[in-house]
Amino acid sequence: xxxxxxxxxxxxxxxxxxxxxxxxxxxxxxxxxxxxxxxxxxxxxxxxxxxxxxxxxxxxxxxxxxxxxxxxxxxxxxxxxxxxxxxxxxxxxxxxxxxxxxxxxxxxxxxxxxxxxxxxxxxxxxxxxxxxxxxxxxxxxxxxxxxxxxxxxxxxxxxx
Amino acid sequence: xxxxxxxxxxxxxxxxxxxxxxxxxxxxxxxxxxxxxxxxxxxxxxxxxxxxxxxxxxxxxxxxxxxxxxxxxxxxxxxxxxxxxxxxxxxxxxxxxxxxxxxxxxxxxxxxxxxxxxxxxxxxxxxxxxxxxxxxxxxxxxxxxxxxxxxxxxxxxxxxxxxxxxxxxxxxxxxxxxxxxxxxxxxxxxxxxxxxxxxxxxxxxxxxxxxxxxxxxxxxxxxxxxxxxxxxxxxxxxxxxxxxxxxxxxxxxxxxxxxxxxxxxxxxxxxxxxxxxxxxxxxxxxxxxxxxxxxxxxxxxxxxxxxxxxxxxxxxxxxxxxxxxxxxxxxxxxxxxxxxxxxxxxxxxxxxxxxxxxxxxxxxxxxxxxxxxxxxxxxxxxxxxxxxxxxxxxxxxxxxxxxxxxxxxxxxxxxxxxxxxxxxxxxxxxxxxxxxxxxxxxxxxxxxxxxxxxxxxxxxxxxxxxxxxxxxxxxxxxxxxxxxxxxxxxxxxxxxxxxxxxxxxxxxxxxxxxxxxxxxxxxxxxxxxxxxxxxxxxxxxxxxxxxxxxxxxxxx
Numbered sequence: 001x002x003x004x005x006x007x008x009x010x011x012x013x014x015x016x017x018x019x020x021x022x023x024x025x026x027x028x029x030x031x032x033x034x035x036x037x038x039x040x041x042x043x044x045x046x047x048x049x050x051x052x053x054x055x056x057x058x059x060x061x062x063x064x065x066x067x068x069x070x071x072x073x074x075x076x077x078x079x080x081x082x083x084x085x086x087x088x089x090x091x092x093x094x095x096x097x098x099x100x101x102x103x104x105x106x107x108x109x110x111x112x113x114x115x116x117x118x119x120x121x122x123x124x125x126x127x128x129x130x131x132x133x134x135x136x137x138x139x140x141x142x143x144x145x146x147x148x149x150x151x152x153x154x155x156x157x158x159x160x
Numbered sequence: 161x162x163x164x165x166x167x168x169x170x171x172x173x174x175x176x177x178x179x180x181x182x183x184x185x186x187x188x189x190x191x192x193x194x195x196x197x198x199x200x201x202x203x204x205x206x207x208x209x210x211x212x213x214x215x216x217x218x219x220x221x222x223x224x225x226x227x228x229x230x231x232x233x234x235x236x237x238x239x240x241x242x243x244x245x246x247x248x249x250x251x252x253x254x255x256x257x258x259x260x261x262x263x264x265x266x267x268x269x270x271x272x273x274x275x276x277x278x279x280x281x282x283x284x285x286x287x288x289x290x291x292x293x294x295x296x297x298x299x300x301x302x303x304x305x306x307x308x309x310x311x312x313x314x315x316x317x318x319x320x321x322x323x324x325x326x327x328x329x330x331x332x333x334x335x336x337x338x339x340x341x342x343x344x345x346x347x348x349x350x351x352x353x354x355x356x357x358x359x360x361x362x363x364x365x366x367x368x369x370x371x372x373x374x375x376x377x378x379x380x381x382x383x384x385x386x387x388x389x390x391x392x393x394x395x396x397x398x399x400x401x402x403x404x405x406x407x408x409x410x411x412x413x414x415x416x417x418x419x420x421x422x423x424x425x426x427x428x429x430x431x432x433x434x435x436x437x438x439x440x441x442x443x444x445x446x447x448x449x450x451x452x453x454x455x456x457x458x459x460x461x462x463x464x465x466x467x468x469x470x471x472x473x474x475x476x477x478x479x480x481x482x483x484x485x486x487x488x489x490x491x492x493x494x495x496x497x498x499x500x501x502x503x504x505x506x507x508x509x510x511x512x513x514x515x516x517x518x519x520x521x522x523x524x525x526x527x528x529x530x531x532x533x534x535x536x537x538x539x540x541x542x543x544x545x546x547x548x549x550x551x552x553x554x555x556x557x558x559x560x561x562x563x564x565x566x567x568x569x570x571x572x573x574x575x576x577x578x579x580x581x582x583x584x585x586x587x588x589x590x591x592x593x594x595x596x597x598x599x600x601x602x603x604x605x606x607x608x609x610x611x612x613x614x615x616x617x618x619x620x621x622x623x624x625x626x627x628x629x630x631x632x633x634x635x636x637x638x639x640x641x642x643x644x645x646x647x648x649x650x651x652x653x654x655x656x657x658x659x660x661x662x663x664x665x666x667x668x669x670x671x672x673x674x675x676x677x678x679x680x681x682x683x684x685x686x687x688x689x690x691x692x693x694x695x696x697x698x699x700x701x702x703x704x705x706x707x708x709x710x711x712x713x714x715x716x
Contacts, residue, residue: 001420001674007471014467018460025456025526034527035449036442042707075715099713100296101378103534107603107618112443112530116378117295118707119445134618138534138605140220140289142296142715146611 037113037123045117048072048098059083066090073115074098076144078135084153090126091152103138106152114139130156172567173661178248178255179565181263183651185241186562188271189234190647196229197640201633204592206610208630209623219609220287220716227290228281231392232309233274235546238554239399240266240316243343245561246402247320249661250337251327259323266316273308276301287716289607291385292365294376297712300369307361310354317347335673338419339406339663345426346398348680349391352687353434356387368712375709379446380702386437387695394433394462396546398426400553403506404473407557407662411502414480415667417472423677425465425472431687432462435694442529451698452526458694459524466517473510479667501578502570502662505556508586509549516544519597537600539607540593548589552582555643560659562650569657570650577646584639592632595625 003011028034048054053070058080060068069091072079078095085091095104095115102115106125113121127133137148174182199222205211206219213219244263248255255263279301280286286302324344328336336344360381368376405422409415416422438455441447481492497503519541523532532538559578563570600606604622613619676682 001424002418002668002671003421004418004475007421007468007475010471011464011467015464018463021521021525022457022460026453029449029453029526036452036527036529037445038447038449038452039445040448042446042705044708045710046708075713100710100715101293101382103605105534105603105605110527110530112533114441114444114534116382116445117710118378121445132616134603134613134616136603136605136613138608139293140223140607143218143220143287144715145220145607146609147613149613149616151616 037121039120039122041120041122042118043096043120045096045098048096053094054096059085062092063090066092068092068094070094071104072096072098073102073104073137073148075100075142076137076148078104078148078150081150082153083150084155085127087130087154087156088126088128089154090124092122092124095121095123100141101139102141102148104135105138106133106135108133112138127152127154130154172564173253174245174248174565175254177260178244181255181260181267182241182245182248183562183565184264184267185237185244186558186565187651188267188274189237189241190558190644192229192233192237192274194640194644196226196234197637199223199226199229201637201640204633204636205630207608208627208633209610210627210630212610218284218287218716220289220607221281221284223607224287224289225278225281228277228306231290231546232306235396235550236309236313237270238558239346239395240313242399242554242557242561243320243346243402244316245565245661246339246406246663247323247343250339250663251323255319255323256326259319259326262315262319262322266312266314266319269312269315270309271312273305273310273312276305276308278305280305284716291389293385294365294368294378294381295710295713296715297369300366303361303365303369307358307366310358310361314351314354317351320344320347335419335675336678338416338422338666339402341423341678342398342402342405342426344680345423345430346395346402348684349398349430349433350395352430352684352691353388353391353395356384356437357389360384360388375711377702377706378710379444380699380706382441382444383437383447383695383699383702386440387434388437389440390437390459391433393542393546394429396550398429400506400509400550401425401469403553403557404469404510406664408473408503408506409476409480409664409667410660410662411500412477412480412497413484414476414664416664417475417479418668418671419666420671420673420677421468421472423673425468427677427683428465428468429462430683431690432458432465434687435690436462436524437695438698439524439529442526443533446702447698451694454694456524456526458690460521463517463521466513476667499575499579501575501582502556502560504579505559505582506553508582509552509556512544512552512586512589513549516541516549519544532600534606535600536596536604536606536608540596540600543589543593543596548586548593552585555581555585558647559650560662562647563654563659564661566651566654567656568650568654568659570659571654574646574650574654577642581639581642581646584635584642588632588635588637588639590632591635592629595628595632599625599629 097117105112133152280299286298436459481495484495486492486495
């Protein structure tokens with residue numbers, strides 16, 4: 001099959017760019033640890049309220065300004081709501097669903113994960129800037145999907 | 161422009177029996193398009209805060225109608241109608257009886273399925289959107305309707321295969337017409353791709369929605385859906401590529417750049433557009449990051465045939481423009497027939513594919529997906545790809561295909577109106593999709609009714625852009641009304657006469673098309689191998705290590 005000389009150049013350029021992208025993504029994933037949220041732990045979806053850690057959802061300090069925030073999602077909200085943390089805190093979100101598929105996203109950050117019944121999602125974020133962060137459901141889950149949201153309040157250093 | 165010579169009906173390039181079949185598909189396609197366009201305009205206006213829906217109509221109900229009627233009904237009906245017509249046009253002007261019967265059987269099944277699905281959506285018993293993610297449960301009739309649409313499309317595909325087989329039997333040793341080859345490739349991709357959603361619907365969702373099994377494996381159902389969901393977008397794209405490769409060179413007075421490279425790009429699309437579905441599931445728990453990366457790499461590989469296509473098309477444009485006297489580096493560009501809607505509409509579509517494809521590469525980029533996943537950026541993305549590149553190409557095809565099949569003329573007035581329609585559509589999409597891309601980067605979610613999230617400052621900041629989306633939606637609706645008006649005129653009222661069915665000739669006649677490109681068992685085998693590598697072990701794991709399943713829930 002004949003490839004025109006210019007087409008060879010074009011495909012070398014395009015293919016080379018794609019190869020470069022793949023290398024960057026792989027280095028980013030394996031050398032720098034930036035994997036997409038892919039937690040493998042499971043849970044019985046009808047028994048979320050009885051299964052640890054979701055029997056006691058809430059904020060738990062695990063280190064110096066480092067927290068675990070265990071949350072459940074359901075139609076149409078999250079529990080606990082309006083959690084407050086100090087500025088600069090690193091938060092490990094641990095989330096599952098009690099019913100249908102939900103989303104868990106904080107605009108302005110890279111926190112974005114699906115929440116599936118039967119599975120536990122984990123995602124970590126450090127909140128340097130104080131403010132009221134919006135947590136919202138970004139996967140259609142029913143008639144009240146557009147009001148499924150809560151806040152994460154990152155308190156000003158001065159007040160703490 | 162339109163060839164102005166008048167030919168008698170028996171000189172048609174596609175016989176009447178095939179024309180009727182093809183027109184029946186196009187009729188359903190554009191009927192669905194009209195309803196869906198109205199739904200789309202309403203959504204954009206609601207989300208923009210410009211109107212509220214009357215009579216307690218559920219936003220998600222019309223969103224489901226919009227997605228199902230455009231993503232599944234309009235596209236599939238249009239594509240099959242177009243492929244049957246081109247198959248006949250390039251294999252002697254008619255289809256074998258067996259192919260036509262399969263075509264009509266497929267059409268009947270698909271219409272029955274579409275009606276069932278539409279009725280359940282209108283009754284608000286299926287407001288689950290076109291992805292119908294379990295464990296939200298729609299009426300069983302909705303799933304059965306969707307299954308009928310898919311099965312009907314298989315039967316229609318067998319009609320395409322039957323026509324191809326007859327041609328090859330009658331022309332042993334010859335290379336098949338390029339259109340026939342590409343039609344077969346498109347329908348073959350469709351048969352392999354829809355296996356995933358067929359298994360999901362037939363073995364998981366229908367028994368579960370009927371109450372025969374109590375629970376469903378949610379992650380498995382999503383994985384089977386996205387096994388289908390990505391090649392679905394290539395199923396939309398390949399007929400547009402067919403038109404770009406084959407119809408456009410003839411329309412602009414040029415020749416096809418290379419028959420073999422065109423075929424090779426379609427073979428590559430079959431191989432690499434299927435084993436890539438995890439890039440839609442990058443943000444999901446329960447699938448390991450390693451397997452996600454395998455799919456990401458395969459996803460980037462499928463860019464190659466699109467790069468080949470871009471090269472071939474612009475090579476045709478440049479050589480043709482230069483032959484018409486275009487000088488300098490870019491002089492050829494102005495020599496293209498910009499005032500011919502048959503060229504103008506698809507060309508705008510092609511140009512819009514440059515930002516659209518770039519956005520796709522961003523979406524597929526592993527962790528970068530966290531920035532855009534399930535934000536309205538994604539909606540903006542596929543309104544550029546399928547909503548602009550593919551849709552404008554399909555409109556451009558319809559402008560000559562419908563009069564060619566009805567024995568009427570594409571008049572110069574229609575041509576001008578078509579250009580206006582293209583401009584309206586493009587302006588509407590640039591406004592709407594541009595605003596969507598921007599909003600998505602700010603974190604605004606897709607598939608969401610008007611909301612300020614209890615007057616949260618972040619969400620309030622999105623409002624001006626949501627209004628812009630609404631205005632874009634209005635432009636798009638105007639363009640849709642214009643389109644439907646033009647197509648009704650072309651189908652029923654335009655003056656009788658001859659409209660050309662443009663089929664380009666191969667420019668590189670010295671080149672011999674390698675026989676291996678038509679050895680389908682080889683390509684099917686390779687495709688099955690890649691699918692087994694990318695999906696075999698992950699799906700085994702999803703079944704072996706599944707959490708307890710989910711019972712059905714109605715949340716709307």
